[in-house]
Amino acid sequence: MLSSNLVLPRPIDDPALHQGRVRSIPHVNGQFAAYIFIPVVLHGSTKRFVDNLVTESMALQPGLHDIRTQDRSQLHVSLSRLLLLSASQRDDLKMTLRAIALAFQCFRASFSSFSVLTNDEKTRHFLAMDVGAGHNEFQDLVIALRPGLRAIHQKDFYTEPKFHASFAWTLALDVSNSEEVNSCTSTPPSYLEDLRSTFQERHATTLQTTMTFDVKEIAARIGKDVYRWPLVEASNALF
Numbered sequence: 001m002l003s004s005n006l007v008l009p010r011p012i013d014d015p016a017l018h019q020g021r022v023r024s025i026p027h028v029n030g031q032f033a034a035y036i037f038i039p040v041v042l043h044g045s046t047k048r049f050v051d052n053l054v055t056e057s058m059a060l061q062p063g064l065h066d067i068r069t070q071d072r073s074q075l076h077v078s079l080s081r082l083l084l085l086s087a088s089q090r091d092d093l094k095m096t097l098r099a100i101a102l103a104f105q106c107f108r109a110s111f112s113s114f115s116v117l118t119n120d121e122k123t124r125h126f127l128a129m130d131v132g133a134g135h136n137e138f139q140d141l142v143i144a145l146r147p148g149l150r151a152i153h154q155k156d157f158y159t160e161p162k163f164h165a166s167f168a169w170t171l172a173l174d175v176s177n178s179e180e181v182n183s184c185t186s187t188p189p190s191y192l193e194d195l196r197s198t199f200q201e202r203h204a205t206t207l208q209t210t211m212t213f214d215v216k217e218i219a220a221r222i223g224k225d226v227y228r229w230p231l232v233e234a235s236n237a238l239f
Helices: 045-060 087-103 135-151 190-210
Strands: 032-041 074-078 083-085 107-118 124-131 164-171 212-215 217-222 225-230
Touching (some): 032 087, 045 190, 087 217
Antiparallel strands (some): 124 164
């Protein structure tokens, strides 16, 4: 029998430590949660714009939270669902992403509108900015990812994805019934739609002119680690 000192402790899922969030998938030793994304680096006017959006959101609805828990200079656009990987699958995924990075050029993208979204588990709602310019390039990346994901028995991304960067979130709690305050609802509360409409009216022009960003790398978070692969610079592309 192994010494108790060598047994890894099981993570404690305490929603009070995570703003009410709960683990959607039980922890399994040797299994790594992962997702693939494009970093959206915020600086200057883009960072000020998102800072103002988050501040305004939380002032109008105190139940909202800033999604940038660690790095406030970055958002992200997802290219995959949540993935659950074994140790060998981690290496296979990294090889796939390295190959994709070598096959795609850098490009410029921008955001065009606001939306309200709900996660697959129906546990959280999000305020987000939708990708406008660059949508086709994001779609091409998702298509290129499919064979590699299927090879490691992972689900494809959505058939008609809505590429976006979330900036605020709230728990999906149905508070209309006081006896079931912890029940989840897949329908976003009306105040989120009101916020979306308010932001679209107040900030749509600024969003479309300010929130442009360069897509220079593809990235993956696997467990606690983040890996990045640079895309091909246009000047280095082969013709």
